Amino acid sequence: MANEWFETVAIAKERARKRLPRSVYGAIIGGAEAGVSLKDNLSAFDEIGIRPVTAGQPAERSLDTTIMGQHSSMPVMISPTGVQAVHPDGEEAVARATAARGVPMGLSSFGSKPIESVIEGNPQLFFQIYWAGDRESMSARMERAKAAGAVGLILTLDWSFSHGRDWGSPEIPQQIDLQTAIKNAPDVLTRPRWLYDWLKRRELPDLGVPNFGQLGDPVPGFFEAYGTWMGTPPPTWENVASLAEEWDGHFMVKGIGRGDQARAAVDSGATAISVSNHGGNNIDSSPAPIRVLPEVVDAVGGKVEIMLDGGIRRGSDVVKARAMGANAVMIGRAYLWGLAANGQAGVENVLDILRGGIDATMLGLGKGSIDELSYDDVIIPADFSPPRIS
Numbered sequence: 001m002a003n004e005w006f007e008t009v010a011i012a013k014e015r016a017r018k019r020l021p022r023s024v025y026g027a028i029i030g031g032a033e034a035g036v037s038l039k040d041n042l043s044a045f046d047e048i049g050i051r052p053v054t055a056g057q058p059a060e061r062s063l064d065t066t067i068m069g070q071h072s073s074m075p076v077m078i079s080p081t082g083v084q085a086v087h088p089d090g091e092e093a094v095a096r097a098t099a100a101r102g103v104p105m106g107l108s109s110f111g112s113k114p115i116e117s118v119i120e121g122n123p124q125l126f127f128q129i130y131w132a133g134d135r136e137s138m139s140a141r142m143e144r145a146k147a148a149g150a151v152g153l154i155l156t157l158d159w160s161f162s163h164g165r166d167w168g169s170p171e172i173p174q175q176i177d178l179q180t181a182i183k184n185a186p187d188v189l190t191r192p193r194w195l196y197d198w199l200k201r202r203e204l205p206d207l208g209v210p211n212f213g214q215l216g217d218p219v220p221g222f223f224e225a226y227g228t229w230m231g232t233p234p235p236t237w238e239n240v241a242s243l244a245e246e247w248d249g250h251f252m253v254k255g256i257g258r259g260d261q262a263r264a265a266v267d268s269g270a271t272a273i274s275v276s277n278h279g280g281n282n283i284d285s286s287p288a289p290i291r292v293l294p295e296v297v298d299a300v301g302g303k304v305e306i307m308l309d310g311g312i313r314r315g316s317d318v319v320k321a322r323a324m325g326a327n328a329v330m331i332g333r334a335y336l337w338g339l340a341a342n343g344q345a346g347v348e349n350v351l352d353i354l355r356g357g358i359d360a361t362m363l364g365l366g367k368g369s370i371d372e373l374s375y376d377d378v379i380i381p382a383d384f385s386p387p388r389i390s
């Protein structure tokens, strides 16, 4: 059998492209509209330089940290993604991989596996919700997550229902029945290894979102849940505060793109925020999170934990974010490509790549611990960040 190990996230992406049906792969890579934000998420990291030392580096480096009360073996956790059909083991494989590597995981309310089974794989689980449906249903989703043992809640607020993509959105069927199987046959049959993975478990991907509903009830379909969400008026900061109060534990607001919004989230009871533009899937032309990180650190640094997600592909990206004031980062596409390429082992492979890259960059910088990283370790171009909004 071919060696499934890969040495960079870019290679995992290429493996995923070859393995997944075009529509499934398209759903992972796509950014919104022209993909300006998606590209910026990556190129912004390339603009940041690092300042290496030449001798006197520590022989051992410590990457350990704490993320929202959870020990983590490095400043990285899994960002919640609601993506179906990448691999039949889905989030259960991601949970086992992250537990094996000692990092926490976020699980989406649009994920494909129920929280009760995912948390068996990794108890360091944060559950993610959107402001979707009536308030009672949100409470029910939070209660279910609490009862399952979730260690914190992630409230994602940046989705703006921007649906156009210049390269065309992949068609997502309502459900996979005989008719859709035949219709998608040309796409699926060219990917026999992906199909075999499903068939050997006697399954076909179903597009249910079990965490959106209640245990014991029929599993809502993706489009039904998405419709409910789309029809829900956006929340006020008072609404956010009511969720934080009700959750009464580690509470992250994900999707922060400005200092003033970070402050509002903190005032509403967030104990952590994620600087994020939803991986460039959202309102196009929103800047890369790493560009707005300094503004957010100025606004709320020290008051709450600051996470960053968007464009993390290498360990050096993690080091850059940490040097610029993020406590830790969350990864999205990187682990989805690993999952597509090689299931649980592929996710472990991606985490190992990041760990190796963080360690190598710290060695180059002469740092013995990630706590020693600071602005002095990076070179940031003068026009790197957008003008500050007070």
Ligand SMILES: Cc1cc2nc3c(=O)[nH]c(=O)nc-3n(C[C@H](O)[C@H](O)[C@H](O)COP(=O)(O)O)c2cc1C
Pocket (backbone or CB within 6 Å): 027, 028, 029, 041, 079, 080, 081, 082, 083, 108, 109, 110, 111, 128, 156, 254, 276, 277, 278, 279, 280, 281, 309, 310, 311, 312, 330, 331, 332, 333, 334
């Ligand atoms: C296919 C896909 C599905 C996503 N689904 C969700 C979701 O359900 N909830 C959420 O908070 N973020 C979701 N995100 C955003 C990720 O959590 C994260 O913000 C983003 O992927 C980070 O950028 P990266 O992919 O460059 O690492 C999704 C992202 C992708 C690519």
